[in-house]
Amino acid sequence: MKIRPWQRCVAAIITFCFFLTGCVSLQGVPMPPPGQKPAVEVGEKVEVTTRDSRTLRFKVTAVEPDALVGKDVRVGYSEITSLQAERADAAQTGLIVWIVLGIVAVVAVAAIYADESTYYCCEN
Numbered sequence: 386m387k388i389r390p391w392q393r394c395v396a397a398i399i400t401f402c403f404f405l406t407g408c409v410s411l412q413g414v415p416m417p418p419p420g421q422k423p424a425v426e427v428g429e430k431v432e433v434t435t436r437d438s439r440t441l442r443f444k445v446t447a448v449e450p451d452a453l454v455g456k457d458v459r460v461g462y463s464e465i466t467s468l469q470a471e472r473a474d475a476a477q478t479g480l481i482v483w484i485v486l487g488i489v490a491v492v493a494v495a496a497i498y499a500d501e502s503t504y505y506c507c508e509n
Contacts, residue, residue: 393496397489411469416462422448423462425470433460434467 411432414423425431425445431453433441443455452461453468 393492397485397492400485409471409473412472414468414470416465416468419462422450423453423468425453425468430471431455432467432469432471433465435460435464436466437464 414425414431417423425448427445427448430442430444433443433453435441441455441458441460443458445453445455447454451463452459453465454460
């Protein structure tokens with residue numbers, strides 16, 4: 386079975402996309418003093434630990450003056466003991482991008498030399 390260059394490219398792009406999905410992690414968000422909102426934005430996925438030790442995970446649909454709101458969830462700031470938001474980790478993303486680009490470069494060079502050796506072997 387001969388693998389064509391475009392197939393290698395497609396495989397590399399798919400692999401790259403899978404690596405990028407792992408670049409998000411939960412990062413702690415400090416709780417501000419009373420009367421202020423935490424640094425969380427609508428659309429972010431959060432993990433909240435409450436005073437009664439419940440752990441809630443939800444996507445923020447509203448940041449109100451006194452509570453974080455998600456679908457079927459409303460948690461007052463006074464009830465939150467720990468707040469984490471799912472955010473991209475720039476260092477991890479950069480490292481993975483460079484590793485994937487290095488692998489793609491090595492595969493490309495190997496493919497070039499493999500193709501050249503095929504042509505030389507077949508000439509009489």
